[in-house]
Amino acid sequence: MVENISKLISNLKENEVLEEVRKEIESGTDPLKIVNSLKEGMLGIGELWKEGEYFVPEVIMGAEISRQIMEILKPELERSRTKISTKGCVVIGTVRGDIHNIGKNITIALLQAAGFEVFNLGEDVPSEAFVEKVKEVKPNIVGLSGLLTLAVESMKETIEKLQEAGLREQLKIIIGGPFLTEKTREYVGADAFTHSATEGIEKIKSWIGV
Amino acid sequence: MSKNPEELFKERCQRLIDVRNLKEPDYTPFYLVTEEWSVYYHGKYKVGEIHYDYTKCGEVAEHLVRTIPQDAWGGPQWIWPGPMLDALGSKSYKIPGRDLDPNLQEQFPQDKEYMTPEEYPEFIEDPFAFMIEKGIPRRHFELEKSPRKEIALAKGALEFNKWWSYVGSLVVKFIQEYGIPPIVQGLAASSPLGVIEDHFRTFPGICLDIKRRPEEVKAACDALVPVLVKMAEIVYEAPTPFPYIFIPLHIGQFLSPKDFEEIYWPSFKKLAETLIKDGYTPHYYAEAKWTPYIEFLAELPKGTVWIFEEVDFEKVDKLCDNLCFGGTLTTDLLRYGTKEKVISEAKAQMEKFGPRGGFILTVNKDMMDPNDGKPENVVALAKFINEEYRR
Numbered sequence: 001m002v003e004n005i006s007k008l009i010s011n012l013k014e015n016e017v018l019e020e021v022r023k024e025i026e027s028g029t030d031p032l033k034i035v036n037s038l039k040e041g042m043l044g045i046g047e048l049w050k051e052g053e054y055f056v057p058e059v060i061m062g063a064e065i066s067r068q069i070m071e072i073l074k075p076e077l078e079r080s081r082t083k084i085s086t087k088g089c090v091v092i093g094t095v096r097g098d099i100h101n102i103g104k105n106i107t108i109a110l111l112q113a114a115g116f117e118v119f120n121l122g123e124d125v126p127s128e129a130f131v132e133k134v135k136e137v138k139p140n141i142v143g144l145s146g147l148l149t150l151a152v153e154s155m156k157e158t159i160e161k162l163q164e165a166g167l168r169e170q171l172k173i174i175i176g177g178p179f180l181t182e183k184t185r186e187y188v189g190a191d192a193f194t195h196s197a198t199e200g201i202e203k204i205k206s207w208i209g210v
Numbered sequence: 211m212s213k214n215p216e217e218l219f220k221e222r223c224q225r226l227i228d229v230r231n232l233k234e235p236d237y238t239p240f241y242l243v244t245e246e247w248s249v250y251y252h253g254k255y256k257v258g259e260i261h262y263d264y265t266k267c268g269e270v271a272e273h274l275v276r277t278i279p280q281d282a283w284g285g286p287q288w289i290w291p292g293p294m295l296d297a298l299g300s301k302s303y304k305i306p307g308r309d310l311d312p313n314l315q316e317q318f319p320q321d322k323e324y325m326t327p328e329e330y331p332e333f334i335e336d337p338f339a340f341m342i343e344k345g346i347p348r349r350h351f352e353l354e355k356s357p358r359k360e361i362a363l364a365k366g367a368l369e370f371n372k373w374w375s376y377v378g379s380l381v382v383k384f385i386q387e388y389g390i391p392p393i394v395q396g397l398a399a400s401s402p403l404g405v406i407e408d409h410f411r412t413f414p415g416i417c418l419d420i421k422r423r424p425e426e427v428k429a430a431c432d433a434l435v436p437v438l439v440k441m442a443e444i445v446y447e448a449p450t451p452f453p454y455i456f457i458p459l460h461i462g463q464f465l466s467p468k469d470f471e472e473i474y475w476p477s478f479k480k481l482a483e484t485l486i487k488d489g490y491t492p493h494y495y496a497e498a499k500w501t502p503y504i505e506f507l508a509e510l511p512k513g514t515v516w517i518f519e520e521v522d523f524e525k526v527d528k529l530c531d532n533l534c535f536g537g538t539l540t541t542d543l544l545r546y547g548t549k550e551k552v553i554s555e556a557k558a559q560m561e562k563f564g565p566r567g568g569f570i571l572t573v574n575k576d577m578m579d580p581n582d583g584k585p586e587n588v589v590a591l592a593k594f595i596n597e598e599y600r601r
Contacts, residue, residue: 055465056465057418057465061422098317102413124310148317149575149579152581179541183546184546
């Protein structure tokens with residue numbers, strides 16, 4: 001049953017859920033339905049994390065299960081030319097000088113589960129690349145990630161460059177990293193800061209009104 | 211009347227010994243571990259230059275201990291010297307000037323797994339052999355094949371010796387001229403799970419292993435304990451007055467309390483107990499949030515030092531009468547606070563936790579970036595402590 005899938009994902013039953021997905025595809029279930037269950041399952045993981053039931057390894061496991069399911073579904077989705085509708089668009093990257101990606105990648109997995117289209121620019125991303133991508137895909141949100149304090153200056157620079165390019169007004173900008181505080185948020189000129197992917201996503205949802 | 215270096219050295223050592231032994235010292239010890247921050251503070255060189263020029267590195271370190279007098283020197287600005295990493299062909303460190311902008315800090319991306327999950331049984335069987343025969347060669351492209359391997363090893367050992375004897379000469383100089391004892395002598399260990407994460411499986415990799423093969427992960431941690439003890443003994447064969455072992459922690463605090471207890475903690479505790487019994491002081495840098503794990507720490511024998519990045523200090527004070535802690539000053543305060551605010555908070559913290567004995571006034575992170583503290587704040591704090599508070 002396709003409904004089972006979300007539950008198996010939330011419970012991190014890797015082998016069972018992959019088997020279930022393959023069975024559903026064989027029996028002709030609409031891949032979009034499976035995608036929806038997948039999202040639901042990932043949202044469940046996000047909830048359990050927020051409640052303190054799950055920790056980072058569980059979320060990483062969830063993201064890994066989700067990756068494997070999407071791999072199975074990819075040819076099906078391409079064949080049926082299904083377009084997945086989105087709630088909003090996020091451009092995200094780890095800022096220049098910082099090469100860490102774990103927090104960012106967890107955030108991306110949960111953003112996708114929450115129905116956002118995400119453009120991941122990777123790590124050590126120069127401010128110019130953010131400006132270019134924002135011009136190209138016109139996102140609602142920009143997410144700037146970093147693990148080390150050195151990211152502060154790059155976050156500031158990126159936001160200044162977006163401002164200079166006249167793009168700042170149309171965007172909400174959130175910065176994510178364990179060292180960030182209200183003081184650093186103010187210093188770099190972002191709209192919000194967060195230490196946690198789930199909290200950050202709540203913020204983003206409240207901005208877009210979904 | 212100012213004290214001579216010998217007197218200063220003696221009283222500083224006593225202070226550090228006292229707090230480790232949980233005895234109230236004459237004054238709360240104060241020190242900062244300032245890695246690349248000291249390069250920016252010195253202002254003359256790029257970080258990348260320092261990695262390859264030990265004289266410049268020494269100049270930076272001396273500027274720090276001269277202008278910001280502290281009860282201990284936190285060691286040089288990084289762990290491994292650039293020429294050694296180059297000689298071995300290291301794949302795992304990103305060095306400024308070589309792989310990164312020369313004015314940035316060294317980074318350790320963990321972007322590749324150097325052991326497959328299927329190799330756990332082999333690792334558990336003999337972790338030392340696995341490390342030497344597979345782990346290290348895979349992480350260094352010069353060590354993959356003979357005869358390049360033998361040449362690279364000889365070159366690497368030579369570079370390491372050059373570096374290590376230079377650090378040794380700095381230690382002696384700082385003791386003789388400034389009366390400042392070293393606490394971190396350059397080589398870092400980690401928790402057993404941290405070693406597997408850092409050098410073999412990466413952070414996401416170890417997270418998946420914990421979920422998919424918890425028994426093997428636990429067995430691998432247990433098997434590593436004697437190897438890590440042996441390594442500490444080799445590295446710290448002739449401990450200077452401070453046989454501290456610098457242990458950054460960056461995995462346990464991300465686990466659920468259940469996984470922490472079952473997988474992470476048994477080998478962690480065993481390693482701590484053995485190191486203490488052998489006369490060492492584990493000096494932990496507890497990154498990220500630690501409040502959920504405080505109860506575990508209370509089980510450790512006396513003789514560990516904990517610098518926390520983020521924790522409920524009141525709770526640590528209340529529950530852990532077995533350990534010495536620090537980290538109450540934040541980089542945020544040092545960066546965005548005023549001098550007056552920094553001084554008043556530091557004073558309040560020393561008055562609050564000083565009398566408990568096991569307390570060090572220090573900042574909650576290794577200072578690596580200019581944004582980890584405004585120089586004028588740090589200088590003012592050291593001046594206040596040395597010239598006003600201790601008068």
